[in-house]
Amino acid sequence: MTTTAIPPRNFHIFGSGISFSISPTIHNTGFRYYGLPYTYDIRESPSIDEVAWLIQDPRFGGASVTMPHKLQVHKYCNHQTETARLIGAINTLIVKSDGDRQIITGDNTDWSGLHSIIANYSAKTQQQPNVGLVIGAGGAARAALFALHKAGIQHIYVVNRTLSVAEKVKHDFKNVFDITVLPSLGELSNNPDVIIGTVPAETTTEDQFSSLFGPQGLCIDMSYKPRQTPLLNAAQKHPEWTTVPGVEVLLAQGFDQFRLWTGRDLPKEKMVEAVMARDRELIKGPKNGML
Known part of the structure; x- marks a missing residue:
């Protein structure tokens, strides 16, 4: 499929102690599968305020939010879904355009x-x-x-x-x-x-x-x-x-996130293959001992 009409977007995971996250593996595999000009990376910070500039960036496409930011990120949302408001925690940021303005909605797929x-x-x-x-x-x-x-x-x-x-x-x-x-x-x-x-x-x-x-x-x-x-x-x-195990929970909520961001279903078999491949790399161990 052609992606010439689709503008590039930046997606992130926000949290602390997340250098080991497999979310980039999940979502970048899905973006490549559909030929989307999107990237997903890890943005660690002790406070959500330190990554607010990424949310406000015109190329921001959405984000996963993990601890300790799930209870504070609402202040950077224009709206929250009823479920996110009821739960009192947000793990997904969704972006919709309203002319030149980006509307940020907080949701929960956990x-x-x-x-x-x-x-x-x-x-x-x-x-x-x-x-x-x-x-x-x-x-x-x-x-x-x-x-x-x-x-x-x-x-x-x-x-x-x-x-x-x-x-x-x-x-x-x-x-x-x-x-x-x-x-x-x-x-x-x-x-x-x-x-x-x-x-x-x-x-x-x-x-x-x-x-x-x-x-x-x-x-x-x-x-x-x-x-x-x-x-x-x-x-x-x-x-x-x-x-x-937690990786299966992460995959389950990640499927919902991907659908909210792209309107498409993650190719589940490709996801499992990618996660297993990354696990094999981690078992071998990085040379510097860091994930």
């Missing part, structure tokens, strides 16, 4: 990616999960809680190191669905059918999750550094549990 994973699991097992647990209470956890609600899960729990943060999340969702805040994992009275981890893997240990698992269920970890996390290790000791 929840929809998770929802598709839960829906696929329910269809495969032909069982409706009833109890869900989210570990953490940040921007990713808000999307996870909303995904559990949209998946029809009736009893939703959240546990977080700082109890007041979890209580605020509960308060923010109170008019939509109920959340039970737990002071610790040991306070969980029902074994969950779905567990979603949203905290950095390096802050956790396998032992702290050992008592969570009932006869069967679905365990998702949104952290993907390392690929095999303590939460996934704990779940995999129970053969009837299905585990989903």
